[in-house]
Structure formats: structure tokens, C-alpha cells
Amino acid sequence: MLFAQGVAAVNQSSNKLVSKLAQNEVVKERVPVVIVQILTETISTQNNNGTWGPLDDVEMTAYTLLALLEILTLPYVQAVRIDIQCAVMKGRDALASRQDAVSALYVDADSDSLSERLSLLTDPADFPVGEPRSDKPSAFDEHNRKIHAFVIYFSSLDYLRSQPYARVKSSILEASLYRPFLLKLRTDIFPLSTAKEQDKYLDYIPIMWTLSSTCHRVFVPPEYLIDMMVLSMWIFLTDEYMESKVAKFSKDDLSRLRKHVKNLYYEETFQKSQERGSSLEKSHSIVSKSEQLAEAISVFTAFAKTVMNYPHVVNASKTDKLDLRFEMKNYLLYHLHQLDDNACLARQPQNQQQQAGNQTTRFLTPRTSFPTWLHTVGAGHISGPFAWAFFACSMGGSLRGGNDCFSTPKQKLIAHKMNAHHGAFSRLYNDYGSIRRDAHECNLNSLNFPEFAVNANDNDSGSGRAMAAVKQMLLDAAQYERKCALDTAEVLYHDLESAYGVEGKTLADRIRVYIGAGEQFSDMYLTRDVTNSVK
Numbered sequence: 198m199l200f201a202q203g204v205a206a207v208n209q210s211s212n213k214l215v216s217k218l219a220q221n222e223v224v225k226e227r228v229p230v231v232i233v234q235i236l237t238e239t240i241s242t243q244n245n246n247g248t249w250g251p252l253d254d255v256e257m258t259a260y261t262l263l264a265l266l267e268i269l270t271l272p273y274v275q276a277v278r279i280d281i282q283c284a285v286m287k288g289r290d291a292l293a294s295r296q297d298a299v300s301a302l303y304v305d306a307d308s309d310s311l312s313e314r315l316s317l318l319t320d321p322a323d324f325p326v327g328e329p330r331s332d333k334p335s336a337f338d339e340h341n342r343k344i345h346a347f348v349i350y351f352s353s354l355d356y357l358r359s360q361p362y363a364r365v366k367s368s369i370l371e372a373s374l375y376r377p378f379l380l381k382l383r384t385d386i387f388p389l390s391t392a393k394e395q396d397k398y399l400d401y402i403p404i405m406w407t408l409s410s411t412c413h414r415v416f417v418p419p420e421y422l423i424d425m426m427v428l429s430m431w432i433f434l435t436d437e438y439m440e441s442k443v444a445k446f447s448k449d450d451l452s453r454l455r456k457h458v459k460n461l462y463y464e465e466t467f468q469k470s471q472e473r474g475s476s477l478e479k480s481h482s483i484v485s486k487s488e489q490l491a492e493a494i495s496v497f498t499a500f501a502k503t504v505m506n507y508p509h510v511v512n513a514s515k516t517d518k519l520d521l522r523f524e525m526k527n528y529l530l531y532h533l534h535q536l537d538d539n540a541c542l543a544r545q546p547q548n549q550q551q552q553a554g555n556q557t558t559r560f561l562t563p564r565t566s567f568p569t570w571l572h573t574v575g576a577g578h579i580s581g582p583f584a585w586a587f588f589a590c591s592m593g594g595s596l597r598g599g600n601d602c603f604s605t606p607k608q609k610l611i612a613h614k615m616n617a618h619h620g621a622f623s624r625l626y627n628d629y630g631s632i633r634r635d636a637h638e639c640n641l642n643s644l645n646f647p648e649f650a651v652n653a654n655d656n657d658s659g660s661g662r663a664m665a666a667v668k669q670m671l672l673d674a675a676q677y678e679r680k681c682a683l684d685t686a687e688v689l690y691h692d693l694e695s696a697y698g699v700e701g702k703t704l705a706d707r708i709r710v711y712i713g714a715g716e717q718f719s720d721m722y723l724t725r726d727v728t729n730s731v732k
């Protein structure tokens with residue numbers, strides 16, 4: 198309550214020194230994140246009878262109400278104003294029959310100010326519901342409209358319909374406050390794109406993580422959420438850069454770039470003292486590099502260094518960092534593999550049928566069967582193993598105090614199996630959402646594999662009936678892989694919680710949020726594609 202009261206006081210103060218404090222980066226950008234996360238957890242944990250805490254705790258309920266009244270005055274929470282007021286009124290009504298207990302609180306209060314505030318709780322007729330103290334609430338109108346549009350969309354999805362509307366809304370409000378952090382890092386590695394969508398995924402990335410955290414009732418710290426949001430942004434940007442820039446390289450440049458990426462495994466690449474790109478660029482100095490190749494080498498060297506020098510990664514165990522280096526290298530190589538396959542698909546004669554609406558052109562030159570491709574190139578290209586290795590470093594370097602994220606061989610094997618299925622279903626759902634865009638841009642999609650052929654007559658493979666059939670086949674495969682991932686995850690949760698108690702429970706909860714975010718992305722792809730178009 199005191200924290201909320203202090204923030205509200207800073208926000209409304211006319212004192213020049215205090216006003217200057219309010220413009221401080223921490224107060225202006227980070228404090229709102231903490232306040233809204235507190236608000237989200239508070240609204241989500243209110244009991245059905247309007248109280249908070251176990252056994253209808255009068256003291257906790259009273260102080261929670263006072264905190265909510267202070268939060269209600271802040272301009273950046275006005276998008277959930279009505280939800281706060283509803284929570285306040287429910288709490289007020291719950292205390293109406295407990296006036297003696299409330300009166301005892303303000304009699305025992307440590308200060309006259311607190312006593313006065315608590316005394317309001319004994320008179321429901323005069324109980325305030327809060328008024329915004331900002332003189333210019335209209336500055337947030339556009340922000341609020343955008344939040345409400347997202348709330349309407351996400352609340353309509355099947356997998357969120359069971360969640361309270363206020364919980365979804367407060368989660369999306371929290372997500373909106375992370376966007377500035379991502380924008381600051383947007384061009385640190387990858388150049389700006391000219392895509393017409395203008396990085397729309399920066400709106401969706403935070404929502405996936407805050408919704409997963411809130412809906413699982415985990416409420417993980419912002420520090421962890423930011424780690425995973427930054428990772429998600431890197432994944433989108435890598436995909437965009439590969440398809441918009443690297444896909445246009447000559448065969449010689451692609452070959453040289455592939456050699457460069459393979460060298461990313463070596464530890465000397467990541468020394469902070471080296472100039473950006475210098476170590477690996479020297480290995481290519483014998484041959485003349487094109488300007489685009491030089492840029493790509495610089496970008497991916499910067500990417501490798503940024504990943505391996507990320508704060509929680511630096512503190513991770515040697516074993517976890519070895520895995521991350523290995524999977525990061527493979528992640529980029531899988532992208533180059535996908536580009537090769539895209540080029541082969543584009544050169545196929547029957548690819549011309551796409552102009553007539555054929556979205557299921559059969560890929561004539563696959564290098565493996567579909568299941569093998571899915572669990573290697575397919576899942577790797579979507580960042581399944583790389584993202585999981587980053588997560589393990591983040592958790593090992595923070596929660597586990599620099600030890601391996603998973604301690605026993607059994608835990609590591611369970612985690613590996615779970616993530617293999619997680620990466621597979623993530624790729625399948627992603628392909629489901631991008632069928633039309635992939636067909637237009639000649640990107641290899643799961644549906645292009647021969648295993649998804651539904652009719653021997655190629656001329657009929659683009660019909661509405663055939664299209665519905667192959668999409669259902671794709672969805673069936675995705676749901677199977679998803680079930681395998683969730684079932685294996687339950688085994689991992691049980692093992693962690695049994696072995697490490699509170700720390701194991703915390704790690705299991707973080708994994709739940711990680712898996713949940715993947716599910717959020719996957720389910721969203723059933724209705725919309727948020728990837729930038731690049732061709």
C-alpha cells in the first residue's frame with residue numbers, strides 16, 4: 198500500500214524536484230510495470246466474496262483496498278479503471294459486515310494519516326471509488342483504445358474464454374508497458390525493415406508472455422519476462438532478416454556465410470574486448486566479400502556476442518552455455534537450410550499453379566521424410582532448441598545460482614524430450630497460420646511435403662475440399678505434438694518439485710509460463726499471422 202501511495206504522490210506532485218524525479222527513467226518506465234503487475238496479481242487473487250487472503254482476512258482486505266484506491270489515481274491504469282472500481286466495491290461490500298474488525302485497524306494505526314484512510318472503510322456510504330489525479334488523461338486515450346482492441350480479440354479466442362475478462366485486460370495493459378523496452382533494443386543488432394506491417398509483432402510478443410504468466414497464476418518478475426520477450430523479438434528479427442536479405446544472396450555468398458555461422462561455435466567469438474565482427478571477419482579477409490555478405494557477417498557476429506554476453510547467460514553454467522552456443526549455431530544453419538529449400542520449391546514447374554490459388558504445391562526434392570524434417574530443420578528453424586537453451590541459461594544463471602538449470606541426467610532427458618515436442622508443435626501451428634503468406638512468398642511449409650498429399654490429381658490439390666483436408670491433417674499433427682509436450686512437461690514438473698522443493702516449484706512454474714507462451718503463439722496462429730511480409 199505504501200509503495201502505491203508513494204507512486205501516486207509523485208505522480209500528482211507539483212513540486213519541481215519531485216516532478217523531475219517523476220521523469221527519471223526508472224520511475225517513468227519501470228515503476229509502471231511493477232505497479233501494473235501488482236494490480237494484475239491483486240485483481241486476479243480476489244476471493245469470490247470480495248475479500249483477499251485466506252480465511253477472509255480483514256486486515257489484508259482493508260490494506261489492499263487502500264492500495265487499489267491509490268493505484269486508481271494513476272493515469273496509465275485508466276484502461277482497467279472500471280475493473281479496479283468493481284474490485285474495490287466488492288471489497289467494500291465484503292467489509293460492510295466486519296465493521297468492528299475494521300475499526301480496530303484504524304484505532305491501532307501507526308499514523309493519523311493511515312488512521313484517517315482506514316476510517317473511511319467503516320462508512321460504506323462515503324467510501325471513495327477513486328478519481329484520476331492526472332490533468333491530462335486524454336494523453337492515454339489512444340493507448341487505451343489499442344488495449345481494448347487487443348482485449349476484445351484475445352478474449353474471443355477459445356483458449357482464453359474461461360479466463361476472467363479483467364485478468365485478460367490487466368495482462369494486456371501490463372504487456373503494453375514492455376513495448377518501449379523492446380523498441381530501444383530493436384535496432385541494436387538487426388537493421389530496420391521496410392515491411393508494411395511495421396514490426397507489428399512488437400505488440401504481440403509482450404502479450405503472449407504476460408498472459409501466460411497471469412493465466413497460470415505465476416506472476417513471474419518483470420526481469421524474467423523481459424528476457425523472454427527480447428528472445429522472442431530476436432527470433433522474429435532473425436527470420437525477417439534471413440528472408441528479406443540473405444535469401445537474395447548468390448550461391449557463393451551463401452556458402453561463405455554458412456562457413457561463418459559454423460565458426461560461431463568457438464568460444465573466442467564472444468570475447469567482449471574484440472571489435473564487432475573483427476574475429477570472424479578476419480577469417481574471410483582472404484576473399485573479397487560483397488557488401489551484403491559483409492553486413493550479414495557483422496549482423497550475425499553481433500547477434501552471437503549479444504546472446505552469449507546477455508547478463509543471465511554470462512552467469513549460467515559452462516554446460517548450459519555450451520548447449521546455447523551449439524543450438525544458436527544450428528538455429529542459423531537451419532535458417533540457411535530453409536532458404537535452400539525455399540529456392541528449390543520456387544524453381545519447381547508446378548509452383549506456377551500458385552497463381553491460380555494452389556496453396557499446397559508438393560515439394561519434389563525433400564532431403565528427409567516429413568517427421569525427420571519436423572524434428573530437426575522444422576523445429577530448429579522456428580527456434581525450438583535455441584530458445585530452450587537460452588531459457589535454461591537464463592534460469593540457471595539467475596534462479597539456480599550459476600548451476601545447471603537441470604541437475605540430473607533424467608531431468609535433462611525429460612526436458613529435451615519435452616522441448617522436442619514443443620518445437621514441433623510450434624512449427625506446425627506457425628505453418629498453419631502462414632499458409633497463404635508462405636504460398637505467396639514461396640516459403641517451404643509443412644503442407645508442401647508429400648505426406649500431406651490428399652489426391653493423386655495434382656490439378657485438384659488446390660480445391661477448397663482438398664485444402665480443408667490437408668489443413669485438418671496439419672492441425673491433427675500439431676495437436677498430437679502438443680499433447681506429447683504437455684504430458685512430458687507434467688513428468689518434468691513433478692520431478693523438479695520433488696527434488697528441489699520451493700526452488701523446484703519456482704523453476705517448474707517458469708517452465709509452465711514458457712510452454713504457455715508457446716501455446717499462446719500457436720493458438721493465435723489459428724486466426725492471424727503476425728509475421729512481417731518481406732517479399
